[in-house]
Amino acid sequence: MTQTAEFEIVRDFAAPREQVYAAWTRPERFARWFGPRIFTTPADRVVLDVRPGGAWQATLVGDEGFEVTLQGVYREVAGPGRLVFTTGDPDNPGDGPASVVTLTLDEHADGTTMRFRQFGVNTDAEHAEQSKAGWLEFFDRLAEHLAVQATSSKVSARP
Template sequence: MTQTAEYEIVLDLDAPREQVYAAWTTPHRFARWFGPRIFTTPADRVVMDVRPGGAWQAVLVGDEGFEVTLEGVYREVDGPGRLVFTTGDPDHPGDGPASVVTLTLEEGEGGTTMRFHQFGVNTDQEHAHQARAGWLEFFERLAEHLAVQATSSKVSSRP
């Protein structure tokens, strides 16, 4: 029997929608925030073919060379407002967990509302709770990355 679980995270980010979208779709920017703090994600180990049917992959590196590879396929690409991608293969997950993520970015006054919805297969509510906690840590790092980008943009635009 296949178990499913889903959840949504909504965040207001202090950055333009185009910058948030770029952080999700540009390997060197994605590498700066993707993953828990105990891992690094080297930019040269991130692959993104951002188009419907294109693959993405990120290798997270931990202590003593421990590695975790996350990967999937883009299902919808409608930048800078929407991305739909998989983690694993939710159509043929085998025994492992897999999911579909829908990311929407809505421009607001002075920032962007990011809606992150994840629907998982071969998972239960406990695993979904753990995944949600992990994504929240990732998104803290995303907000920090966007703040650094905003600061460096202001500095570089000064006469």
């Protein structure tokens, strides 16, 4: 029997929507925040073919050469406000967990509100909580990346 689990994370970033979207869709930016802190995600190991039906893939590298690759397919691309993508193949997951992520970005006066919803198949409540905890760490790193981007943009804009 297939188990399903769903969760949502809402996060505000002090950055324009276009910057948050770029962090999700440009490999050199994605590599700076995607993954737990104990891993690096080399930009040359990130593929983001951001179009409906396009694939995404990121290889996280840990100590002693340990690697894990995450991948999926974009289902909807309506930038800079919405991305829908899979992790794994939720239509044919076999025995492994897979999911559909819906990401919406809403701009407001102080920055951007990101709504991240993940619906998983072959996922029990414990796995969903672990996934959510992982994404929360990723989004802390995303906030740090966006803060660095904002600082470097202000510095380069000076006369």
